[in-house]
Amino acid sequence: MKQRTVVMVVAALVVTAVGASVYVWRRGAGETEERAVPISSVTRGKDDATLVVRYVAGTGGCGSPLGVTAEESVTSVRLVARVRFVRGVCPLVGRAAQAEVRLASPLAGRTVIDGSTSRRLAVELSPANPPNA
């Protein structure tokens, strides 16, 4: 009798586990996607090779901030702010996010581009870090 009960409990657990796995597989729960979002502002950091980038990320699994990457060429710097979404439906509430980007070489007048919009960005001067500081 006791052995039969154990078998039934194990069978129930197996059925539950398989069902949960199928549910998760069908829903795609926990799977995430990265997306680029617009950049709000760019400020010169502690020197000409450091940029402070601000953008609007989201909350929870709906746009959690991943940071900012820079692709550099001789004439331009392309900044891409990225966020992560869990697949599915989620609310579009924003939270301010900020990242410091260290360039391979000083900006030196190169054009700065927002990778998500292809828009040219002006680099603001931080009051605490004026040019040639």
Place this chain on the structure above:
Amino acid sequence: MDSTDGYSCTSGFVAYRNGTPTSYFVLSAAHCGPVNSAWAQAGVVAMGQVDRVDLTIADTLRIPIPVTTKSNKVTINYSSYLGQGTYRSITSAQGQAADVVGQTQCSSGQNTTSLQCGPLIATSVDYSWTTHYGSHAAYYYGREVDFDCNPGDSGGSVLYGNQARGIMRAKVTRTLGNDTCIYGHIYDNLRGMSMTGVVSTA
């Protein structure tokens, strides 16, 4: 618009309720903030405090505003980078169930740099979540539309031409970047807030 506790959403249509005197409100999405949360335009110009939210069909909140600041204009093409946008005058609101799959809808949010337009692909999307302020919300009759949206766009105006059609709510993230957005119909938004209509004259 930005809350004093660090969240951002988009302000939508200005609506009114007939009475003595007639009262005016800015509409946005209920999941953006609870009753008594305080909001400001661009983080600096105080708008006021939320006095009512509806976390069911409508997903709408309202912020009372003085009659002197009422307007039928909504912001489109807003650039957080420039801190400005362009405006469009609203002259009507779409009637109950007057939307059909395939109809073009447009929206522009605080964090989406240009007016997005695309076809309505579903009119009865149901889903639920827990808001960042801890309230459980279950939504029905969401309208799914085929264009993209970003965090911070909730509460933004959905329109076509000069007609108010709804308030932005959610993003549907899918593989291969085929993302869509969900908004609530303006009829449900107004009814949920006990509003008479959107302000449609200057």
